[in-house]
Amino acid sequence: MAEISYIQAITAAMNEELEKDENVFIVGEDVGGKGGVFRATDGLYQKYGEERVIDAPLAESAIVGVSIGAAMYGMRPIAEIQFADFILPAVNQIVSEAAKIRYRSNNDWNCPITIRAPYGGGISGALYHSQSIEAMFNNQPGLKIVMPSSPYDAKGLLKAAIRDNDPVLFFEHKRAYRLLKEEVPEEDYIVPIGKASVKREGTDVTVITYGLCVHLAKQAAETLAKEGIDVHILDLRTVYPLDQEAIIEAASKTGKVLLVTEDNKEGSVIGEVAAIIAEHCLFELDAPIRRLAGPDVPAMPYAHSLEKAFLIDEDKIEKAVRELALF
Amino acid sequence: MDTKKITMPKLGESVTEGTINSWLVKVGDTVNKYDPIAEVMTDKVNAEVPSSYSGVIKEIVREEGDTVAVGELICYIETENEQESEQAEQKNQPSTGNLKERPIETSDETSMRSRYSPAVVKLAGEHNIDLQSISGTGLGGRITRKDIQAYINSGKMDKAPIKEKETEDQTAIYSAGGKDNEIPVTGIRKIIAENMTRSKQEIPHAWMQVEVDVTDLVSYRNKIKTEFKQREGYSLTYFSFFVYAVARALKEFPEVNSTWAGDKIIQRHDINISIAVAKENELFVPVIKGADEKSIKGIAKDIYQLAEKARSNNLAPSDMEAGTFTVNNTGTFGSVSSMGIINHPQAAILQVESIVKRPVIINNMFAARDIVNLSLSLDHRVLDGLICGRFLARIKSLLENMNEKNITI
Numbered sequence: 239m240a241e242i243s244y245i246q247a248i249t250a251a252m253n254e255e256l257e258k259d260e261n262v263f264i265v266g267e268d269v270g271g272k273g274g275v276f277r278a279t280d281g282l283y284q285k286y287g288e289e290r291v292i293d294a295p296l297a298e299s300a301i302v303g304v305s306i307g308a309a310m311y312g313m314r315p316i317a318e319i320q321f322a323d324f325i326l327p328a329v330n331q332i333v334s335e336a337a338k339i340r341y342r343s344n345n346d347w348n349c350p351i352t353i354r355a356p357y358g359g360g361i362s363g364a365l366y367h368s369q370s371i372e373a374m375f376n377n378q379p380g381l382k383i384v385m386p387s388s389p390y391d392a393k394g395l396l397k398a399a400i401r402d403n404d405p406v407l408f409f410e411h412k413r414a415y416r417l418l419k420e421e422v423p424e425e426d427y428i429v430p431i432g433k434a435s436v437k438r439e440g441t442d443v444t445v446i447t448y449g450l451c452v453h454l455a456k457q458a459a460e461t462l463a464k465e466g467i468d469v470h471i472l473d474l475r476t477v478y479p480l481d482q483e484a485i486i487e488a489a490s491k492t493g494k495v496l497l498v499t500e501d502n503k504e505g506s507v508i509g510e511v512a513a514i515i516a517e518h519c520l521f522e523l524d525a526p527i528r529r530l531a532g533p534d535v536p537a538m539p540y541a542h543s544l545e546k547a548f549l550i551d552e553d554k555i556e557k558a559v560r561e562l563a564l565f
Numbered sequence: 566m567d568t569k570k571i572t573m574p575k576l577g578e579s580v581t582e583g584t585i586n587s588w589l590v591k592v593g594d595t596v597n598k599y600d601p602i603a604e605v606m607t608d609k610v611n612a613e614v615p616s617s618y619s620g621v622i623k624e625i626v627r628e629e630g631d632t633v634a635v636g637e638l639i640c641y642i643e644t645e646n647e648q649e650s651e652q653a654e655q656k657n658q659p660s661t662g663n664l665k666e667r668p669i670e671t672s673d674e675t676s677m678r679s680r681y682s683p684a685v686v687k688l689a690g691e692h693n694i695d696l697q698s699i700s701g702t703g704l705g706g707r708i709t710r711k712d713i714q715a716y717i718n719s720g721k722m723d724k725a726p727i728k729e730k731e732t733e734d735q736t737a738i739y740s741a742g743g744k745d746n747e748i749p750v751t752g753i754r755k756i757i758a759e760n761m762t763r764s765k766q767e768i769p770h771a772w773m774q775v776e777v778d779v780t781d782l783v784s785y786r787n788k789i790k791t792e793f794k795q796r797e798g799y800s801l802t803y804f805s806f807f808v809y810a811v812a813r814a815l816k817e818f819p820e821v822n823s824t825w826a827g828d829k830i831i832q833r834h835d836i837n838i839s840i841a842v843a844k845e846n847e848l849f850v851p852v853i854k855g856a857d858e859k860s861i862k863g864i865a866k867d868i869y870q871l872a873e874k875a876r877s878n879n880l881a882p883s884d885m886e887a888g889t890f891t892v893n894n895t896g897t898f899g900s901v902s903s904m905g906i907i908n909h910p911q912a913a914i915l916q917v918e919s920i921v922k923r924p925v926i927i928n929n930m931f932a933a934r935d936i937v938n939l940s941l942s943l944d945h946r947v948l949d950g951l952i953c954g955r956f957l958a959r960i961k962s963l964l965e966n967m968n969e970k971n972i973t974i
Contacts, residue, residue, distance in 0.1 A: 442711075493684045493710045515589045524684040524710035 266318025394429030677705030
């Protein structure tokens with residue numbers, strides 16, 4: 239097993255699926271000769287050629303629309319949206335067409351499309367290059383939204399997404415691309431979509447989060463362990479539909495729950511998690527459910543100090559967990 | 566004057582250490598808060614370390630060129646103003662320190678003392694716990710779910726404190742006359758009185774008694790007792806056989822090994838037998854834990870050790886916790902029949918009376934047999950005659966079948 243980065247895990251997953259199934263192809267802006275702006279498709283154009291790694295014009299609606307058509311025809315497209323912020327022109331295609339086709343056609347048609355997009359801040363990208371957009375899609379039955387937190391999960395989940403017979407939105411935190419490294423098997427494996435994962439066992443406070451925030455929570459947990467505060471971490475992995483069973487179990491474990499997201503607080507994915515806990519775990523709760531999220535401002539600021547103020551970091555998680563532990 | 570530590574600050578994300586390029590101050594220099602005191606180089610940035618306090622540099626711990634991890638001590642500073650330094654200290658250390666030590670610091674804060682979370686209320690209800698009797702380690706003295714769990718695990722709830730309200734008023738009615746001897750009720754006597762009153766007032770007692778023929782058991786025990794004592798150093802009492810039989814029967818009748826809990830009955834999984842040990846005017850009730858898992862010899866040893874501890878005042882609270890059923894050796898005093906008061910909150914108590922030679926009729930002939938009465942007091946809320954009758958019959962059968970051939974000590 240080799241230690242690879244988050245983005246290398248993404249590339250490896252696509253490479254293996256392109257190799258395995260001739261129906262798989264990639265389409266997106268700069269994914270061809272350039273290998274993607276983050277280099278996620280590095281080397282794939284050279285290996286599989288221009289018919290399977292297709293440079294698209296700057297038109298997200300077309301990237302997704304073409305993919306949907308191909309998918310309904312039996313192909314397995316991987317559509318790359320260069321930055322998640324750019325997905326908005328394609329929303330009609332994703333929500334009205336991809337998400338609904340199986341239902342609308344009474345199961346005659348389906349749409350095995352994977353839409354990859356880098357999200358999140360922390361790279362001085364400001365607005366247009368830093369947003370979290372998962373909440374816009376998380377009440378659309380027919381869609382699945384996957385947001386992995388580690389190289390291992392990223393590879394296994396992306397392969398599962400490509401093989402899935404329905405549309406999957408696959409959001410990758412762009413700061414995780416080169417920050418996170420771990421040993422990832424070279425042989426074929428998948429991580430199932432729809433299953434959350436306990437990343438750390440603990441007894442004092444439960445942190446439920448997803449994406450890069452899982453990494454930050456793990457770091458905070460190490461520091462807190464030295465103070466005698468034992469943190470339980472649940473990584474949602476799939477943020478829509480949510481793994482209710484795992485959420486209920488994790489919340490009940492400690493009765494003190496901190497929900498973390500980098501997204502704006504109001505209307506975010508973790509609000510739904512809070513609702514599930516409130517519905518099922520009232521008599522297990524020992525403290526009010528607490529949310530730690532970005533502020534409700536229109537976009538990620540550009541100024542470094544303000545970007546830092548907006549973003550979740552391990553110190554903020556540490557402080558919030560400590561307050562809950564002491565409650 | 567107060568000496569403070571200055572540590573390597575966090576100089577950026579993912580930066581875990583820095584190298585001290587140069588010190589901008591030397592020992593004895595006076596610095597203001599936020600003045601730069603050292604230049605530090607990391608793999609990302611070069612930065613100045615600001616002083617966290619105003620004061621005089623007292624000692625420089627790390628030299629130029631040293632690579633120091635974030636959070637490690639680099640120098641000591643002597644601050645001028647205690648108040649200011651205290652504030653700074655608090656600001657710099659939002660942590661209240663080790664979670665486990667915290668209750669001591671906040672024990673006098675009680676603003677949240679009677680605000681209960683749903684989890685706490687639920688657990689208290691399930692285990693019939695009086696929340697007033699628990700101290701909280703949470704914010705403002707709040708009782709946390711962990712506090713309740715710790716309390717339940719400690720087994721203390723089996724002897725919840727008793728309210729004293731009525732006993733106080735009665736003292737006026739009974740006043741001692743001239744030649745009377747007035748003995749103040751304190752310590753263990755007081756606890757005995759409270760427990761007995763509580764049990765008798767709360768529990769509707771019912772009684773039942775069976776006669777058991779233990780002739781075979783007596784002859785077997787008499788045969789081996791001397792050798793046993795020599796070999797093991799303690800006596801093989803009859804009582805051990807009775808406790809053994811009761812523990813076996815309890816395993817088959819979990820209804821008897823239970824507790825009344827208001828809206829439900831809790832059947833205990835563990836079989837922990839309380840035994841009464843009297844000492845002058847004191848009465849202790851130590852517990853043989855997991856009695857169903859022990860041999861007769863194991864039980865005899867436990868009884869011997871617990872009695873020794875009671876006599877030498879060495880019983881620990883843990884020796885007397887978590888009992889689920891009581892066996893009382895009233896036979897010691899020559900009693901042949903008695904009605905015990907249940908050891909609250911258990912559901913029953915069994916009195917083992919004296920073994921006496923009695924003429925009984927077997928096959929239409931008189932025979933001299935060793936007979937013992939077993940008297941059971943039961944909590945009629947939990948138990949009825951049917952179950953208790955079967956329970957006693959089972960003990961009777963176990964004891965009557967104990968003979969040289971089939972007992973293993």
